[in-house]
Amino acid sequence: MIFRTTFLLNSIAAALVVTMLGACSFAEDEDQVRVTVIEDGPAQINPVGTRLNFASSTMRAAIAKGLVGLDAEGRVVPALAARWIISEDGLSYIFRLFDAKWDDGREVTAERVARLLRERFSELRRSRLQYDVSVVDEVVSMTGRVIEIRLDSPHPNFLQLLAQPEMGLFRAGHGAGPMRLLSEDKGIRLKQFDEPSEEEENVAEEDQPWVSLRSEPAANAIARYRSGAVQVVLNGKYHHLPLVDAADISSGDLRLDPVAGLFGLRFIRANGFWAVPANREILAMAINRPALLTSFPGVSAWQSRLKIIPEALDVKGINTYPDWAGMTMEARIVFARKHVSRWKASEGPVVPLTIALPGAAGASILFKRIQSDLKRVGLDAKRVGMNQSADVELMDEIAPYDSAQWFLKQFTCAKTSVCLNDADAKIAEADAATNLQIKARLYAEVENMLVEHYNFIPIAVPIRWSIARQGQRGFAVNPRGWHPLNTLVGIPIS
Incomplete structure (x- = not known):
């Protein structure tokens, strides 16, 4: 069963038509690219601070590079x-x-860069990278062109951390490229950072290579693309997919990034039936992941997941899959139904599981699927908004780098009250270890503990999509889900 009604699709299509009325097309020019970023929250683009939305991160990376970047x-x-x-x-x-x-x-001097890095590492202790930057012990300038960053313990993915957009540096509000602000009169417009040659000084601004950047809700962004008013749409997520389907976007233009991360239900409250790990396991068993994922159009490659850490990051010899991973879906349903019946017979009725989800069409599909799966085993669910009190919240996050550390730290007692102090202690032990094999083994042991605790129910690999025509210069799908603006008009990062 696919939970998409004619009414829903008609409503989506109507919203797209209204948005397209205000759009205007433009002639194709590979040196002038218009980009819009999908944002569910405030559309303001502000590259300064520590809690940046995707559009702000995209702008910061364009005008304030760090020591390294992403291509x-x-x-x-x-x-x-x-x-x-x-x-x-x-x-x-x-x-x-x-x-x-x-x-x-x-x-740009080493002394100033070292000072700016020390300040930035301190600021980011209050950001999504708070656990990662804590590994930095000291930043020193060695000569006019050399700096050293010293760590408390090894961080094999430290270069990937330094390449995050938050690590872009501003000196008194000034960045060092690869682009600079051209104008804000008609939205943000960025051009090449280098000082123009004598010949280029006589070229009108409109004739220079530039990228315009804006952010807006998904329906508006998709409508602009359909009307030809933008060439690239970024930051699409699973709950926007019905809009793509309703707008009849070409399958060749929909680009899916092969990202790693977490997509599933994280318990943030556990009362009654849900306070028992063996009962939370029933939720994990009941969800028919393949059926859920195929309810979304145009993403046949979407991969389900039964475990926290991606297979590529596993340590040999430690099994981190749940015990029931080898059971058929039918066997899981029978087992779960009997378990719930025994609980109700001894403890009484079970209150519906409250799930916090975004207010979007794709989230409705997800909820209806999970609710249907729970009803098959004698349970029920109730949907609430993301800012309302709930038992579980949907996690839909990309890992900034390839390490088991990031995945496990999303389930510490600092993140949710449904946690294990013993797991937190072992994570701290792994963080302090200087031997990489010991560190990896400890992280794998933590995953085993969390699998049995069931404070997170993995569902799938996160979905991140963009829209761009085939052959768009400087655009490529990639494991980071990151698309620099400068490459779209052929501007190198250095």
């Missing part, structure tokens, strides 16, 4: 730093800087 394929590449050396123990990262300038013409 169109999600690979770490030089930015302010021309090259680097990592010590054998993984505790020292030495960077040699390019000769570069801030956008006010002042020279």
Whole structure:
């Protein structure tokens, strides 16, 4: 059964038509690219601060590069730093800087970059990267062009951390490219950072390579693309997919990034029936993941997941799958139904599970599927908004780097009251370990503990999609789900 009604699709299509009436098309020009970013919350773009929405992160990465950055394929590449050396123990990262300038013409020096990094690491202790930056012990300038970052313990993915958009540096409000602000008269417009040559100074601003950036709700963004008013749409998520289907976007234009991360239900409250890990396990068993994922149009490659840490990050010899992973769906339903019947016979009725979800068409599909699956085993669910009191909340987050550490730290007692102090202690032990094999083994043991605790119910790999025509310059799907603006008009990061 697919939970999409004619009324819903007609409503979506009507919203798209209304939005398209205000859009205007433009002639194709690969040196002038218009980008819109989907934001469910406030559409304001502000690249300053620590809690950046996707559009703000995209702008910050464009005008304020850090030591390293990400290219169109999600690979770490030089930015302010021309090259680097990592010590054998993984505790020292030495960077040699390019000769570069801030956008006010002042020279980029190691002393200033070191100072800015120390300040930024301190600021980011109150951000999504708070656990990651805590590994930094010291940042020092060694010469006019060399800085060193010293760590308390090895962080094998530290370069990926440094490439995050939050790590872009501003000096007194001035970035160092790869782009600079051209105008804000008709929205944000960015151009190449380099100072123009004598010939380029005579070129009108409209004739220079530039990228415009805006953010708006999904329906508006998709409508602009359909009308030809933008060439690239970024930051699409699972709950926006029915809009893509209603707008009849070409399957070749819908680009799915092969990201890693967490997509599932995290318990934030556990009362009554749901206070018992064995009962939370019933929720994990009851969800028919393949049927749920195929309820969404146009994403046949969407992968289900039964475990927390992706298979690629596993440690050999430790099984982190749940015990019932080998059972058929029919056997799981029979087992779960009997378990619930025994509970009700001894303890009485079970209050419906309250699930916090976004107010979007795709979230309705997800909820109806989960509710139907629960009813098959004698349970029920109730949907509430993301800011309302709930038993579980939907997690839909991309991992910023490839490490078991990030996945496990999303379920500590700092993140949810439904947690294990013993798991937190073992995570701390792993963080402090300097031997990478010991660190990996400890993290794998934590996952075993969390699998049995069931404070998180994995459902699938996160979905992140963009819309761009085939052949769009400087655009590529990638494991980071990140799409730099500068590459869209052929501007290198350094």
